[in-house]
Amino acid sequence: MFGLIGHSTSFEAARRKALELGFDHIAEGDLDVWCSAPPQLVEHVEVTSLTGKTIQGAYIDSCFVPEMLSRFKTARRKVLNAMELAQKKGINITALGGFTSIIFENFNLLKHQTIRSTTLEWERFTTGNTHTAWVISRQVEINAPLLGIDLSKARVAVVGATGDIGSAVCRWLTQRTGIKELLMVARQQQPLNDLREELGGGRILSLDEALPEADVVVWVASMPRTLEIDADRLQNPCLMIDGGYPKNLDSRVAGEGGVHVLKGGIVEFGSDIGWTMMEIAEMEKPQRQMFACFAEAILLEFEACHTNFSWGRNNITLEKMDFIGAASMRHGFTTLNLQGQLQAAAA
Numbered sequence: 317m318f319g320l321i322g323h324s325t326s327f328e329a330a331r332r333k334a335l336e337l338g339f340d341h342i343a344e345g346d347l348d349v350w351c352s353a354p355p356q357l358v359e360h361v362e363v364t365s366l367t368g369k370t371i372q373g374a375y376i377d378s379c380f381v382p383e384m385l386s387r388f389k390t391a392r393r394k395v396l397n398a399m400e401l402a403q404k405k406g407i408n409i410t411a412l413g414g415f416t417s418i419i420f421e422n423f424n425l426l427k428h429q430t431i432r433s434t435t436l437e438w439e440r441f442t443t444g445n446t447h448t449a450w451v452i453s454r455q456v457e458i459n460a461p462l463l464g465i466d467l468s469k470a471r472v473a474v475v476g477a478t479g480d481i482g483s484a485v486c487r488w489l490t491q492r493t494g495i496k497e498l499l500m501v502a503r504q505q506q507p508l509n510d511l512r513e514e515l516g517g518g519r520i521l522s523l524d525e526a527l528p529e530a531d532v533v534v535w536v537a538s539m540p541r542t543l544e545i546d547a548d549r550l551q552n553p554c555l556m557i558d559g560g561y562p563k564n565l566d567s568r569v570a571g572e573g574g575v576h577v578l579k580g581g582i583v584e585f586g587s588d589i590g591w592t593m594m595e596i597a598e599m600e601k602p603q604r605q606m607f608a609c610f611a612e613a614i615l616l617e618f619e620a621c622h623t624n625f626s627w628g629r630n631n632i633t634l635e636k637m638d639f640i641g642a643a644s645m646r647h648g649f650t651t652l653n654l655q656g657q658l659q660a661a662a663a
């Protein structure tokens with residue numbers, strides 16, 4: 317059985333969903349009530365692979381909402397309690413979705429292995445970042461040519477280059493795709509220097525310097541809401557892959573000049589899955605589309621690979637990306653691409 321731990325995109329959205337599910341007492345509560353609400357296993361699902369194999373899964377809402385991010389102890393408790401519930405339900409492999417993997421890493425939850433009487437077994441959990449990195453890399457390779465961008469002549473900026481996902485995307489783009497030049501953006505200098513040394517190249521730039529030069533921009537950092545992008549200073553065409561969370565780039569630049577924004581790290585399954593959980597995540601086709609990190613748990617269950625496949629920081633190798641990418645295609649996932657948007661624009 318696979319598990320997905322997620323959360324709503326906002327407090328308001330969470331209250332609406334709770335009302336729909338009949339949790340009226342929580343729905344009507346204020347943020348303090350939500351802070352003490354336990355995680356809920358809200359849905360069981362069944363998924364059948366292209367290979368014919370059928371597996372069972374469950375969605376656990378951690379009852380965390382982004383408004384709790386500044387409440388360190390609450391955020392920590394929410395993630396650990398949801399993990400405890402997943403383990404107690406006997407789930408083999410569970411993906412930490414949305415902010416939960418970031419909270420796990422940034423708040424160093426490895427130090428909190430014991431929750432009440434449960435010792436968390438880390439091999440039952442994955443961040444899902446390997447599949448996310450593979451999907452984003454493939455989205456660059458598939459969609460840049462659709463806009464007439466020849467990647468062998470293109471500069472690709474990765475914003476969040478030193479992160480877990482970002483560094484894996486940088487490895488793939490430089491060693492597999494063969495781009496003209498990698499532009500690396502993050503705030504701290506030392507990890508950037510280390511990454512450049514590991515890759516044997518790439519240019520370190522500030523965001524302001526990188527944007528006007530980039531034919532493709534991969535966003536794999538949670539950027540401040542106040543960020544402003546001047547579309548007139550961007551290349552035309554310019555492909556932007558919005559891989560961060562929350563996904564809010566299109567409201568800033570889409571439709572301006574030659575800028576094309578694609579939601580990054582999203583996959584589509586070949587057939588409808590009878591679940592409602594992706595409505596919470598505001599997917600365009602919630603019956604089929606999901607975050608690639610969630611799909612990683614599904615893939616690991618299909619492959620009977622019950623291990624914390626993506627874990628820690630900067631451990632994602634090209635070999636692991638190959639493995640999860642091949643599984644992704646074999647079991648019926650495709651990456652979200654621009655075709656639909658381009659057809660609509662041409663009509």
Ligand code: NDP
Nearest residue numbers: 476478479480481502503504536537538560561581607608
């Ligand atoms: P990490 O914390 O490992 O990496 C974050 C990276 O962003 C670091 O390089 C960090 O470097 C950089 N960064 C943070 N803030 C800024 C800023 N203001 N300007 C420039 N760089 C910045 O995160 P992950 O790799 O695990 O995740 C990256 C993003 O992907 C997150 O937003 C996450 O929510 C999202 N995600 C999306 C998924 C999906 O859509 N399927 C699945 C999983 C994650 P520094 O601190 O030095 O600036």
